[in-house]
Amino acid sequence: MSKSIFIDTTICTGCRGCQVACKQWHDLPAEKTKNMGSFQNPQDLSFKTYKLVRMNEEIINGRLEWLFFPDQCRHCIDAPCLETAFDENAIYRDTQTGAVIYTKVTRNLDADEIIGSCPYNIPRKAQDNTLAKCDLCSDRVHNGLKPACVTVCPSGAMQFGDRDRILSIAKKRLGKVKQKFSKAMLLNPEDVNVIYLVGFDPKLYADYAVASSDRGGLSRSVALRKMMGPFTRMMRV
């Protein structure tokens, strides 16, 4: 069974422990940043930043809310990037965790097409077009550990485990959170393995908090390839 992460943004304090833990585990270099008039930094995900806590100040129902959204790859159950790449040497699904993994071979793909296929706008390219994003810390998980970001979270906003269990935790939690946040919802819970719970309109947290219809999905040619997918894969073995 695939693994899932549950991220409860109603508990997240925006401490960004997860953002640093991710860099530390993956030995990712820091970016040269500048304070742009907010605490959020870097400004966006990048080839060197797989996890980013997005921060937004919004007035909702006459009350100021500071919204934190620890953004990362959702490890979609049907992953458009994987289908678009159609090359298991470049993008494959780790059988043990269900994680969608990018390899160095992504260099040979059409980076913009892959990025464009992601409904959550996650993958980022290096100068040489190699793509990178969250790998669900599958190396850690294979060795019995939880992902770095989940381990470090001090408030308990993140949980990790078998998809069934995590999904049921998420649903139960939603029921409870609704008492306080009537608009609370889970974001695309049936489609992704990184399930967010938000208290307000997801658009307020991040442009692509929910799968966006204006991007992603499969182009016609990809859909065609997908239809032939199992056959080609068999051929390749």
Next chain:
Amino acid sequence: MTNHWIDIKNSDCILIMGSNAAENHPISFKYVTKAMEKGAKLISVDPRFTRTSSKADIYAPLRSGTDIAFLGGMIKYLLDNKLYNKEYTAAYTNAPFIVGKAFEFKDGLFSGYKKNEEGPSLGSYDKSKWAFEMDEKGIPKMDRTLKNKRSVFQLLKAHYSRYDLDKVSKVTGTPKQDLLKVYKTFAATGATGKAGTIMYAMGWTQHTVGTQIIRAMAMIQLLLGNMGVAGGGVNALRGESNVQGSTDHCLLWHIWPGYLKTPRASNTSLDTYNAKWTPRTNDPLSANWWGNYPKYSVSMLKSFFGENARKSNQFGYNWLPKVDDGKAYSWFDIFDAMYKGDVKGFFAWGQNPACSGSNAAKVRKAMENLDWMVNVNIFDNETGSFWKGPGKDPSKIRTEVFMLPAAVSVEKEGSITNSGRWMQWRYQGPKPLGNSRPDGDIIMELGRLLKKEYKTSGGVFQDPILNLKWDYETNGAYDPHKAAKEVNGYFTKDVKVKGKLCKKGTLVPSFAWLQADGSTSSGNWLYCNSYTEKGNMSARRSKKDAPNNIGLYPEFAWCWPVNRRIIYNRASVDPKGRPWDKKDWVIKFAGDQKDGKYVSKKWIGDVPDGGWYPLENPDGSKRKDSKYPFIMRKHGHAQIFGPGRTDGPFPEHYEPLESPVEKNFFSSQRINPAAVVYTTKLDVYATCDPRFPFVGTTYRVSEHWQTGVMTRPQAWLMEMQPDMFVEMSKDLAKLRGIKNGERVNVTSARGTVECTAIVTKRFKPFSVGYATVHQVGVPWHYGWRWPATGKEESANLLTPPAGDPNTRIPETKAFMVNVTKL
């Protein structure tokens, strides 16, 4: 903390004020979240909306420096609406005590005030004017009905009658409906079985009225019956993992280990010293625990000087330094003396005064007067490199600086004591890098060399150095176990205590065994019980909870005193020994009873604050063999009236040294009449001055630590918070034509710091008096040494030269600034 971190989860209402726990104590939020999951309410009171506020049920803004007005209003609200816990207040606090006729409060001044002509202290009080009235036996007169006009309770009512909503709101800038919401929600914890807690930090302490802010909250907690109970207490979130430990072991000038007093010059002998500082009571129901004072002071001297400490030489009392009566030696005073050229040598050990000291320009200037400085740190910092800092001419500075590279915390073995008083043993991880060494090694060797030097070359007053025991080493290296055992203490001869033979050289089981005759040693009586013949208690890691299941985990680490996890816990039960809170009880009396009387002694749950019988039998008859629960107080009662403080027995609102209002709306005393204000050429300030129209405050962020010595060289943290910044409201930005993200100057009477403007909805102008007051905030994590541009400077270049009269902590949380475009 009177309670501890895990205990926050037992609370029904958490007030976070004077701290920003989500950002600066992130782990605490695990327990805050747990409490909230069970329905607890979270209140955040802060000049700006923080990451803590973002999680709160109620957020209320207040102008920096007006906390006493805010809390005074809460006291009035509790009294007016009879929401205090009458039974608790009457039984356990000094609310029933009758205050002597000499006590008076008039227009901002308590009786006994005298202006000080010389400074730095503005004035002082003759505290004898605040004494209680005594009966013929020498016991304070009490009226448990709380009706007597001169009772603490009635005086309290009169004092805070002035703190009505209108006035409080006018001073604090907090909208009235927000005040009411906070008061109402917190007051609900006065109900029996409910508990409210306060999490505070430097946002409360760093004011000229810092001590009194905390007193005001302690008074609220007493009125609500929140002291001693699970999920209650007065909880200081310490700013470093081991600040609690270092304070316990005498980080501060005015206390010896275990909160014994530093002797004054007038304490000319051990007997005078002990007599002066040992409180006495005539009340048989008062345990007056400090009555044991001589046992602790003598045991400490035995620990320092070993065999050389004998009765005949007053256990070496004369070898210890004395401070001049009436003189202070705080951080402020050290640098004031250094600035005046009175201090020639300086160890900066694990600190960075060039960035952390208030009015840092004076601190940096003072260092130029040093002959030498030893900087013990893991990295070079603005202090060690002060001579090449901004505006300095290295060719003119003759201070010789030595850098001793220190091992980082994980590279050494030893203990830390966290905010919850838990002493936790840590093993060594990796070995120290290069030639860096553990602090213990450095100080051991320093002591050894000093001893050698005094022995061979002589010197003035060699006795203290030569007689120092100084033997906490094994194979030539510092041995943390030996030091920890020394702190616990040994029997120094075979003695019979409590009918038990204790062998010389064995560890003392707990401070109840300590003696004043030299037969025991203990480096710190509060820690006696931490390392016994049963082993190192602080290294325990059992995850078993106590029978009450409230998260005490009594066998995980060790906690002072005697592993009591919640202090004042005998106030968590009624006079008959039954917990007020039946569900989350801390202790309960479980002795046998016969015919309505208790006949055997037994408490269960936490280690009780003394194992005496309860005050009353089940049939309501009073017992003579009991003690009042607040055993550390002379009269056994918690102090709503606090006659021991330097600046008054009741907290009173005064404006900060620098404030935006000309007049204190509560009295004609604008600032704390006992505040400490320094007076050299560099100690300038400007209040209600059009050049500095905005209130400024300093704070921390999650991403950095202290002056940033450990975090600024860390690229991942710098990535998240790269630059010095100033946060301000949209209105203020508009007023000054400042755009979000643009660089600006923040200036106070003392200096200017360049910052990136964060224009945010999280700051809002206050309506104070009849005017609009803007406030801004800056973090104090930066310094010129790193990042390499040298432009990100310390916020303490802005902060004022004034402090609290009780502690002399600087007023870095409220001062006046201007903000201008570059």
